Amino acid sequence: MPDTEAARPNLDCRAVTMALLARAECEELSRPLEVFWPDLAFTMVRAPETGLVMLRGRMGGDGAPFNLGEATVTRAVVELQTGERGYAQRLGRDISGVKKAAIIEALAQRDADRPLVERNVLVPIRQRLAEEASRKRAETAATRVDFFTLVRAEG
Amino acid sequence: MYVAVKGGERAIANAHRLLEHERRGDRSVPEIGTAQIEQQLSLAVDRVMSEGSLYDRALAALAIKQARGDLIEAIFLIRAYRTTLPRFGFSVPLDTAAMAIRRRISSTYKDLPGGQVLGPTFDYTHRLLDFALAAEGEPEAPATAPVDTELRFPRVTDLIAEDDLIERNPPADPAGPVGDLTREPLAFPAERDLRLQNLARGDEGFLLALGYSTQRGYGRNHPFVGEIRMGEVEVEFEIPELGITVSLGAVTLTECQMVNQFKGSLTEPAKFTRGYGLSFGHCERRAMSMSLVDRALRADELGEERTSPAQDEEFVLSHSDNIQATGFVEHLKLPHYVDFQAELALLRQMRREHEARQNTYPEAAE
Amino acid sequence: MSLAGLQNPVLDQQATFRAVMQALAEPGHAVPAGAVAGEASPLGPVARAIALSLLDFEVQFHLSPSLASAEGDLTFHTGSRRAARPDEAEFAFLDLRHDALDLASFAQGTPEYPDRSTTLVLRVESFAEGNPLTLAGPGIPGSRKCRIAGLPVDFAAQWGANAARSPLGVDLIFTTSEAVLGLPRSTRIIEEAR
Numbered sequence: 001m002p003d004t005e006a007a008r009p010n011l012d013c014r015a016v017t018m019a020l021l022a023r024a025e026c027e028e029l030s031r032p033l034e035v036f037w038p039d040l041a042f043t044m045v046r047a048p049e050t051g052l053v054m055l056r057g058r059m060g061g062d063g064a065p066f067n068l069g070e071a072t073v074t075r076a077v078v079e080l081q082t083g084e085r086g087y088a089q090r091l092g093r094d095i096s097g098v099k100k101a102a103i104i105e106a107l108a109q110r111d112a113d114r115p116l117v118e119r120n121v122l123v124p125i126r127q128r129l130a131e132e133a134s135r136k137r138a139e140t141a142a143t144r145v146d147f148f149t150l151v152r153a154e155g
Numbered sequence: 156m157y158v159a160v161k162g163g164e165r166a167i168a169n170a171h172r173l174l175e176h177e178r179r180g181d182r183s184v185p186e187i188g189t190a191q192i193e194q195q196l197s198l199a200v201d202r203v204m205s206e207g208s209l210y211d212r213a214l215a216a217l218a219i220k221q222a223r224g225d226l227i228e229a230i231f232l233i234r235a236y237r238t239t240l241p242r243f244g245f246s247v248p249l250d251t252a253a254m255a256i257r258r259r260i261s262s263t264y265k266d267l268p269g270g271q272v273l274g275p276t277f278d279y280t281h282r283l284l285d286f287a288l289a290a291e292g293e294p295e296a297p298a299t300a301p302v303d304t305e306l307r308f309p310r311v312t313d314l315i316a317e318d319d320l321i322e323r324n325p326p327a328d329p330a331g332p333v334g335d336l337t338r339e340p341l342a343f344p345a346e347r348d349l350r351l352q353n354l355a356r357g358d359e360g361f362l363l364a365l366g367y368s369t370q371r372g373y374g375r376n377h378p379f380v381g382e383i384r385m386g387e388v389e390v391e392f393e394i395p396e397l398g399i400t401v402s403l404g405a406v407t408l409t410e411c412q413m414v415n416q417f418k419g420s421l422t423e424p425a426k427f428t429r430g431y432g433l434s435f436g437h438c439e440r441r442a443m444s445m446s447l448v449d450r451a452l453r454a455d456e457l458g459e460e461r462t463s464p465a466q467d468e469e470f471v472l473s474h475s476d477n478i479q480a481t482g483f484v485e486h487l488k489l490p491h492y493v494d495f496q497a498e499l500a501l502l503r504q505m506r507r508e509h510e511a512r513q514n515t516y517p518e519a520a521e
Numbered sequence: 522m523s524l525a526g527l528q529n530p531v532l533d534q535q536a537t538f539r540a541v542m543q544a545l546a547e548p549g550h551a552v553p554a555g556a557v558a559g560e561a562s563p564l565g566p567v568a569r570a571i572a573l574s575l576l577d578f579e580v581q582f583h584l585s586p587s588l589a590s591a592e593g594d595l596t597f598h599t600g601s602r603r604a605a606r607p608d609e610a611e612f613a614f615l616d617l618r619h620d621a622l623d624l625a626s627f628a629q630g631t632p633e634y635p636d637r638s639t640t641l642v643l644r645v646e647s648f649a650e651g652n653p654l655t656l657a658g659p660g661i662p663g664s665r666k667c668r669i670a671g672l673p674v675d676f677a678a679q680w681g682a683n684a685a686r687s688p689l690g691v692d693l694i695f696t697t698s699e700a701v702l703g704l705p706r707s708t709r710i711i712e713e714a715r
Binding site: 065 | 271272303394
């Protein structure tokens, strides 16, 4: 990621960070926090809370919306002592994961910490997701049907 | 009529304890873990999520364990749990066109862009019991093939729409609210948004039977599977304070686009119509049944005569929910002692009167 | 905008709900608040704890002019939105030390759903001053006296009109900085000493 972008994360950039953190596994958040920011001071602005988001579908895939059913979602907002406010929200009920993700999202807004977050948190998550996706795609591709026309054998 | 009856607390407590014991089964057999259910009974998990109307694999697995594999009981547990959680809001409508495809088939076009991708399907299995599974042993790793990263999977219905041979989907009305039967009681006639929500959480067996009935002539609508696709779709949700929309992760969905015949009317030429099915997880039978019933329930809108159960929205929507159904059927187990005593007394009196009549007018009985 | 939420969301919400329920069950009786949150909020710590406990994404709130600055705080913590009009709000927050009160301007419920009326959360100075009111109705054995500081002069008349709309009408929850006092629509003011 270019330095200028790393230095000034805008909202779109934050949305990308949050989306990656929402897919992080427990270790991918807790390890870097322990190693790089062991005694970080922060306050819980909105304590982690689990609730429901109604998932909407569309009639025929692209028509008017309808309510398909709900999903569990957990979210939290933290504030670092330096004033950055970190948001996290993800599917499921992982209270501690969401808290850690919010802290990291706040850290990613600090110029000094942004590159550390990028290198030690986001890059590993991105790599794992890419590997998983490409493995799934390769497994799926093996089940693609290749039609061919039968030719009567000579005989 | 119900009358409070006290007593039985100890029997109830002991019955629950016995139930727990039976749930555990033979204690010399290792206990099943919820992670095992989530991973190895994943289609049961999908069904519980769909009909429980709550996407959370771990919760569904827990419910299945607690319910001893009784899926309707597990769905009941999930429905009860979801009422304890606050609602944060609504997702951005899921974009199934952007699905990370794991299965995609069409029965209308052999050679469609993106191709036919079978994915993990029972379809071509021989339905022969595999006794090897009774022993331990790992299955083979899945085969892989090179991936064409340029490959796209356009909706089959969009291909038909290019020739204007199929109806268009109803456009979104930005001002109109989206009906939600978990907040407002269902009233009839119900709009299609409410019908789809109802069907999406409806009992699979009920939907299957109704869908089947349309094929057998009870509301026939000549369906073709335009497309079935299964895979992962991103869930996007707004953070209002920041004014941005953020992905919360992905959910697995199955979508069925049914293409149905429509003979046209005085004002409209003949064209194809649509039935739509969408479901949590990998639930193909459910998505297909849903799309058949969705199409059948559009009878009024398409000017078709309502002749069959699948076309009767009050019948379908009022009986599709297996938690409502099981509640009303199973409530018959509750004490009806007073009711029954009243019936008994009435019956005895009628018998007495009948006998008295026979004694008075013996010839009438002959 | 940077006020913290409830200290222990689950326990504080439960305690707040319990106090409000108690106050509405025993109208006119001042009940110690279940929890407080945010001394700095214009709502006051008790009314804010009530807001953080009872509001969610699915309801809308109304704020009186003197409390307007609390909008961002409530939206942030509860997901609730400010209603376009007072009679579209499920909950309304007013500070009777500064704001006028017009009970008829809020949602009164419908004959099918009388519960769909606005619940008013009203901040007052104390429950030790003000004209003594004698109350009667459900939850009150015989009658009960109470004081609410700073009620508008026409309050008894407004409350009588509210009772006349029965079973429709609004319910009131008064708050000080440490207690709550309920006045549900079923409570009558049988005497107001002046």
